[in-house]
Amino acid sequence: MNTDQFIAKSTLKFVETASFTWQTPSNIALVKYWGKSNPQIPKNASISFTLNNCHTITRVDFIKKEKSDEVVFNLFFEGKQKDEFKPKIAEFFRRVQSYCPYILEYEMTINSENSFPHSSGIASSASGLSALSLCFASMAQSLNIPHDEDFYRFASTLSRLGSGSASRSIFGNLVVWGKHLLIDGSSDNYATPLSSEVHQVFENFQDTILLVDKGEKQVSSTVGHGLMNDHPYASKRFEQASENLSKMKAILSSGDLDAFGNLVESEALTLHAMMMTSNPYFILMKPNTLRIIEEIWKFRKETKTPVYFTLDAGANVHMLFPEMVKNKVDTFTKSKLVGYCKNEEYICDQIGQGPKQL
Ligand code: DP6
Numbered sequence: 001m002n003t004d005q006f007i008a009k010s011t012l013k014f015v016e017t018a019s020f021t022w023q024t025p026s027n028i029a030l031v032k033y034w035g036k037s038n039p040q041i042p043k044n045a046s047i048s049f050t051l052n053n054c055h056t057i058t059r060v061d062f063i064k065k066e067k068s069d070e071v072v073f074n075l076f077f078e079g080k081q082k083d084e085f086k087p088k089i090a091e092f093f094r095r096v097q098s099y100c101p102y103i104l105e106y107e108m109t110i111n112s113e114n115s116f117p118h119s120s121g122i123a124s125s126a127s128g129l130s131a132l133s134l135c136f137a138s139m140a141q142s143l144n145i146p147h148d149e150d151f152y153r154f155a156s157t158l159s160r161l162g163s164g165s166a167s168r169s170i171f172g173n174l175v176v177w178g179k180h181l182l183i184d185g186s187s188d189n190y191a192t193p194l195s196s197e198v199h200q201v202f203e204n205f206q207d208t209i210l211l212v213d214k215g216e217k218q219v220s221s222t223v224g225h226g227l228m229n230d231h232p233y234a235s236k237r238f239e240q241a242s243e244n245l246s247k248m249k250a251i252l253s254s255g256d257l258d259a260f261g262n263l264v265e266s267e268a269l270t271l272h273a274m275m276m277t278s279n280p281y282f283i284l285m286k287p288n289t290l291r292i293i294e295e296i297w298k299f300r301k302e303t304k305t306p307v308y309f310t311l312d313a314g315a316n317v318h319m320l321f322p323e324m325v326k327n328k329v330d331t332f333t334k335s336k337l338v339g340y341c342k343n344e345e346y347i348c349d350q351i352g353q354g355p356k357q358l
Helices: 083-096 124-142 148-162 164-170 221-226 234-254 257-276 287-303 323-340
Strands: 017-031 046-064 072-077 106-114 174-177 191-193 206-210 308-310 317-321 346-350
Touching (some): 017 124, 017 257, 046 124, 083 148, 106 124, 124 164, 234 257, 257 308, 287 317, 323 346
Parallel strands (some): 072 106
Antiparallel strands (some): 046 106, 046 346, 206 317, 206 346
């Protein structure tokens, strides 16, 4: 399916003022997206699970104005005007303008807040841009563009244009973004919830996020994706990611936790290996990232507890495990891992149901 149908011809209804609020979670990829082409098309399909507690709440107020050539908007983050965030949002508006031409006819005020500490290194672009996209999709819906049945796909298309991984935050549970032969309905343009059978061991799956480094990343994801263009291992990596997604689909249905752990840990280390072998090369892991990984491996070996790690484009460690071992893992976290976290901070999260309109 292509997304031309979403390109709005004109606004179909007159709306003087409107206001929409969405709460949207972050997500953690199991098979990673790393490498893209224009306009925000992934080089390989990825799969993530949507989180529950790490979320952004965004309200957008629209007030009708004379149509102009420029997008007019105000931006507040956690109650404070944040002009430094404006260029990223302005770029998002440029990309979605053909889908939401009404943005030139309204003055918009965006108010956003995160449930997780600012600069915690948690990818706020996934939750932030998906929440914003849902507000814009709601506005499009109130102007009668596009059809209701396509609402979430439309929101995911907008969200992808803001940030690739944000396309997956539009849906709950397990979500695929990128065309893949084994995933029904999958597309490069928007994400799709995984519709195949998932073993009950993954129900309420847990993610404890160990906050190793809370500073600004030295290399943004966007730059990192760009470095995949001339990367010597790129084509092999994209092939491997696609095979890994097929394997992950089978693992999610069989409930084989050892195979799950082997695949997610390999995906995390491959992602970082891509960063270390780009030119320019870079390292986002910190000494404590490695210490935590070693502790997880030791604990798993000694206690036979099914607990695994993954990483996103940063130093924090996501520790993944089934709900049935939660007490054991919580005790392990408190006794062995908090010391490696900045200010002893970590976040207990789990798989979630996706966005909510407030
Ligand atoms: C390592 O979605 O942040 O977290 O599309 O440039 O905004 P842009 O990149 P972004 O990249 C996320 C990369 C990742 C892996 C993943 O979430 O699949």
